Amino acid sequence: xxxxxxxxxxxxxxxxxxxxxxxxxxxxxxxxxxxxxxxxxxxxxxxxxxxxxxxxxxxxxxxxxxxxxxxxxxxxxxxxxxxxxxxxxxxxxxxxxxxxxxxxxxxxxxxxxxxxxxxxxxxxxxxxxxxxxxxxxxxxxxxxxxxxxxxxxxxxxxxxxxxx
Numbered sequence: 001x002x003x004x005x006x007x008x009x010x011x012x013x014x015x016x017x018x019x020x021x022x023x024x025x026x027x028x029x030x031x032x033x034x035x036x037x038x039x040x041x042x043x044x045x046x047x048x049x050x051x052x053x054x055x056x057x058x059x060x061x062x063x064x065x066x067x068x069x070x071x072x073x074x075x076x077x078x079x080x081x082x083x084x085x086x087x088x089x090x091x092x093x094x095x096x097x098x099x100x101x102x103x104x105x106x107x108x109x110x111x112x113x114x115x116x117x118x119x120x121x122x123x124x125x126x127x128x129x130x131x132x133x134x135x136x137x138x139x140x141x142x143x144x145x146x147x148x149x150x151x152x153x154x155x156x157x158x159x160x161x162x163x164x
Contacts, residue, residue: 088112
């Protein structure tokens with residue numbers, strides 16, 4: 001009788017189904033860690049180069065947790081709020097903000113990968129759409145030390161690329 005009840009169970013309730021899923025996941029994870037890349041030199045010869053995952057992991061292990069957290073927070077501000085480099089730094093070290101050390105904030109700003117001109121453009125578009133501001137008012141807000149703190153070059157890029 002127990003044989004009949006086991007056969008009537010849905011596939012996802014059978015032990016062997018989950019074993020197969022776990023094996024597939026482990027294989028997928030393992031497959032991405034030892035990838036090789038083929039590079040072509042200037043003389044046209046191809047060479048296989050082992051991925052440098054271990055080197056990156058060792059370098060990351062040397063970085064204090066506070067520094068890593070500051071970088072994650074900086075990336076979040078850039079990707080979600082489209083803040084300028086200076087505004088992010090100020091927020092990271094602010095006693096009213098994130099309260100990171102200056103060293104941690106500097107590490108974050110040195111290692112963040114952000115397109116500051118695109119951030120300025122997205123912030124400008126936000127001002128244009130939600131506050132119906134003129135281009136000159138947006139520019140002034142973008143470069144203001146009390147506003148967004150973008151560079152003049154970043155702000156001008158934003159203004160030049162705003163839609164009419």
